[in-house]
Amino acid sequence: MKRQDKDIEYQSVILEQSNKNVKGRLMITGNKILFQKKVGLISKKYETEFQTIIESINKIEKEGYSKILITDKEKNITVKFILDTPVEANEISDKINNTINQLILDTEEKKKDEIDQRINLANYSTYVYDITLELWTAISLLFIIMRETIDNNWDEVDRQVEDFKEIVAELENNKVNINGEAKNIITSIKSRDNLTIVNSIKVLIKALGESLQGPVPYSEWREISSVMKPSWENLQFFYLFTVAVFESYYFENMNMDEEKKSSKVDVIKYIPIVNGHFSDQLFDKTKYSTKTLRERNDTIEQLIDETTDKLQELLKDSLKKVSLLN
Structure with missing residues (x-):
């Protein structure tokens, strides 16, 4: 995992799908959440598999030690991610929840x-x-x-x-x-x-x-x-x-x-x-x-x-x- 300012990037994250699991990176940048996978084994390019904004997240839950479930109320879907460690799962949950709470406060203040x-x-x-x-x-x-x-x-x-x-x-x-x-x-x-x-x-x-x-x-x-x-x-x-x-x-x-x-x-x-x-x-x-x-x-x-x-x-x-x- 590497960090840049307030952005967070998680490597080796698995996106669970009904037909197959996809391995890639999960990023929180500003108010966006992105999951991207590499285009090829040796390529440095990524393509986006999932993207949403934090304002659209209805809830985020933990399942087990290192799995998180993100429910997007706008798209009416729930996506599952498996992180490398429970620490990362806790961290991303806290990050998103804190951001959601801050957005609520900012909206009320506005x-x-x-x-x-x-x-x-x-x-x-x-x-x-x-x-x-x-x-x-x-x-x-x-x-x-x-x-x-x-x-x-x-x-x-x-x-x-x-x-x-x-x-x-x-x-x-x-x-x-x-x-x-x-x-x-x-x-x-x-x-x-x-x-x-x-x-x-x-x-x-x-x-x-x-x-x-x-x-x-x-x-x-x-x-x-x-x-x-x-x-x-x-x-x-x-x-x-x-x-x-x-x-x-x-x-x-x-x-x-x-x-x-x-x-x-x-x-x-x-x-x-x-x-x-x-x-x-x-x-x-x-x-x-x-x-x-x-x-x-x-x-x-x-x-x-x-x-x-x-x-x-x-x-x-x-x-x-x-x-x-x-």
Whole structure:
């Protein structure tokens, strides 16, 4: 018998067959088991009589002192080998059994790793969807607060601020911190000074956008490919779209026609980019064009309703996926 690294080769092994016995060599190399016989008495060439992979072995048994029986579940056969010594028979049995056990462990570990990876990706998607909906809601509330401030509707401003505080807390929980800017808005609202309030809102909108330009806050997700949809890297484009949508709606409600036209151009510009951010399109882009935005007054409102519903649906589905994986 000779050995090379982890491979094992046994000379003078007999393969028992129904009609005759064949003498040759038995080798274990990697995950393969080979039995080969010499082509001729003086030839150095071998031809394979039996070959299988260890994964296909159903069981290996010893019979007597030096005979082993290998059952191949794929070929549905049992082959018998007679080794030179009981030591070799024990050794090959142990080698194959250990390899089978290791393969089982490796397979289980691989399956576990695959499940863990799917859970990790599902958690990442859920996080991005959650942030996306929170950004959408936050900007919506800020433009409502701005509009009600201009109208001096302070009771409504105070009500909307309470909702805004909740969104700020949710964003902080997702490691997007705008607490400083949010406190400035709350303080400015107490002053009831329109210009101060509007300026503080503009500062927060800018700060929130800048916070999305860095890497994803959770380090364990920074190696995830940006090609994946949705992705943290594309959130800044969704944010620009969000600001354009609610800015346009604000101008529409305030009868600021020139400003509304400009913001609607941005909405159209970002629609295909935003749709590309998601694995499925967020909305039917054919419904929203320069023509429809110009000719119909309800288009932006319809876009807001449709996007809100879709974002809620995506987050719900993603949470369900995480639950099923766990």
